[in-house]
Amino acid sequence: MSFGKLIRLSRIIDPSDGRSLVVAADHGLMLGPIKGVVDLEATLRKVIAGGPDAILVSPGQARRLSHLFAGRSAPAMLVRIDWTNAFRDKTYTLPARSIQFNRVTTVEEAVKIGASGVVTYLFLGFDGEEDHIAMVEEFSSECKTWSMPLIIEPLPMGPRVTKANYVDMVKRAVEKAVELGADALKVPYTGDPYSFKEVIGVSSGVPVLVLGGYKALSIRDSLEVISEVLDVGAAGVVFGRNVVQDPNPDEAVRLMRRIIHGKETVMDILREKIKPPVKILIEAEKCSGCRVCELACSFFHEKVFDFSFARLRVKYSEDGRTFTPYACTLCYSCVNACPNGALRVNGKTGAVEVSQELCQGCGICVDSCPVKVLKLINGRLLLCDLCDGLPECVKWCSRNALRVEGGW
């Protein structure tokens, strides 16, 4: 690699730990005015406060917002040099009917704008592959001329991509990107660490940054993905919507940094956020009645799938029109009701604990529970232990009908 490339790349991927957190903000070019990029300057100011290594923008925004990239502590600028309609699915106006692509600027122009790297797609699996590869090859030569790091985004795309061959296609696309001269890769996550390890295995040592895609339900989900891919050898991530569409982009970047550069675990971060007593908050109108919460509860406590072992419940109304979750409210009626003093409060989480020696199995506590979530099964009392501070029911709820106070 030329010195120019080396120096520019070191602005993107931190040479001290070989890792990088890039925030993608080029959505306007591909998708349109989605949430978070409409007032891009305001969003990016927040993003920069969190301290990303680099930000990916379109050429136009790069020029318009150049002041954000000036200064010694400013993030590196990555410029998107191609365009495609492939991601404009039915949600957007003018959906794609066939895959189109084109260049939107030259590498020379990117040098003038002040870019530390340029980014292009590489699609595999569609009819226009020949022209597409020719375009990427042009970028590659230009990058060599200007000593500009080339970040290629290899993506399976089009009629040849199916559920069965998806991982295989990602691997092939990554190999092609390396062959075409990528200095770093922006790769879609294949969903599980085993297959992703195979993907990294074919990258010939070229740093792999993982793209984020559609906005995750919670920051916890995105942090977990980051942690998972780093574990199998990724150099970092290029996350867009998971940052720019977060209510607090600066905080999102900070938390991501702690995982990527600080090498902290997701659990450490979550535990720090949630202050005891751990309170499960319920918004019944969001509940869809899927009962995943009960399923997760029964599995995590008993290793079986059976609602009757769950320490919370979802009630369906008689007319089938509403679903209401009930979970322990930490009211401690049961503690006060127990005639044997068998129940006490865990000082760390606030959950109620039972002493098996003192419990007589009388069931008075069960009757005392105002939300009816205590159960006595074969003489054994089942009660919510708040999963040691990180309730599984909340983690699995896909609708945020259950949340934890102060949590994710």
Next chain:
Amino acid sequence: MNLSLSGRGYAGGMVKLDLSSGKVEKVVLSQRDALMVLGGKGLGSLLLYNSVRRGVDPLSPENPLILATGPLTGTLAPSSCRFSIVTKSPHTGLFLDSNCGGFFGVELKKAGFDAAIIIGKASQLSMVVIDDGDVYVEDATWLMGLKTMEAEKKVKDRLGEGFRVLTIGPAGEESVPIAGIFTDQRCAGRGGAGAVMGSKNLKSIAVRGEKPITVYDPDGFEKACWRAHRRIRMHEVTARSLPIYGTVNIIETVNEAGALPTNNFKTGVFQDAWKISGYEWRRGLWKKDKACFGCPIACSKLAFSSSYVVDGPDYETLWALGPLCGVSDKEAIVYANWLCDAYGVDTISTGVIVSFVMELYERKILKSEDIDGIDAEWGSSEALLKLVEKICRGDGVGRELRLGVKKLSVKYGCEDVAMHVKGLEMPGYEPRAAKGMGLGYATSDRGACHLRAYTADKELLAYGGAVDPVKVDGKAKLVVDYQNEKALIDSTGICFFASFALSFREIGEMLATATGLPLDEADTLRTIGERVYNLTRLFNVREGVRRKDDCLPRRLLKEHMPEGPAKGSTVELDKMLNEYYVLREWDENGIPKSETIKRLNLDAIISLEN
């Protein structure tokens, strides 16, 4: 590796019940069969193939009604509520599987059964009760004539808490060939499984189980399931489109592609599509999102009125009872949907029948006096409701209409515009504007079905990369791949919608950790899917299906699409079909070659003699 499957995702057993004799037999599910066909659709097809002879009358006691769950049913795997109902269809006379959600399948597995096989015929209207391993038949004459939701509620009230109930409506009791089976406001609608149930004098099946479901490697399974859930929560279709707008989210896009069949497939463009978009429903009649067991998506939307609750309409129902008949009146569509659910008939078939009547009316083949004084004008919501009501109740002309468009076209002619394949009415994607869908309908194992090869995702919705919908190049390959993949998904117990966000590696990880069987490789799963699809083809071939049956109505082959992006187009079916058979390794007449059968090890599990 010859351990019992019990406790490894599977319940490990099946129950066979003969309604004629009342005999109950419990059998073990073999590991060999599980490895070959997994469960659900695959298991059901295997049981069906091996238990009936060629030419069995679908409405005779010998035709089995098979309910089969998959190894992931009832677990933390996303949307793992699914079970398949497999039987020989009275509507097509061919293979039928209908995949259904809700909570019933989960309860069946908890009762200790991966599958239930019901044969025979009860002497009077009855219901089957499966109470945690106890299987018995009860009188159900007191449920006679009840609407599906009433019957379901009455059975639950009588048997007590915890029961999940499958039921048919009045149409099923009368063995109407478009009757479905209903549970939890969900429906196994297509192909007339409800009529088979009715022919057995079986009104309901109630099940309650107390055996917790367990898996082989709980820690590994938990991680695999969590990753799958997280994927679904990070995927545009499963995290945004379906949760917010349900399946209706696509209607404007399909219309924009000129692929929204309108006025009995005369055109693919419906001017009023915007009036019935997901957005309009969301801010109008839909009041609540509802999910099946364990589903992070919740595609169901409940429409409330003062007197009833409708789970829907979903895209297909909305289209069939709306644009297909030229109707955009939301209130009328919801009421028609409710009527179909209550009386227990398939909404798609019903809509196609109504639109066929409207076309006959336009051509003056049917006059208003022939159809009980109804003015069956395109777009008339009054005519829609009257006709739907007659079909549901079997009143007057409805007695004849409910037999389906194939039989109607034999009587009235106009076979070129009777929109069905193999007797099953066609769903809501215009084949001239999405050629892959056309090939998919023609080669679907149960007649015209969009859910055997949902190529619309790439052809119309541009999900995973757009494909030119009007071109035929590469469509055969796409259809073969999709059919195999869908057959696999329907054999696992998870929902097709959840699989939108998942690759086979992710699904394989869940299957392998749940069962302890070597199911983690994508290729293994693809082969199982291909095996199942060939198995259903062999069933149909045994019944006499050949190339001539893999066809489309003449309208789609000869009439040019009059407008929209696909203007001028017809379906070049022969070209695609030739390529399809080659890729399938079937002969030019559509029969799987003996090498293909051997390669897929099908000869080891079925007898090709009968």
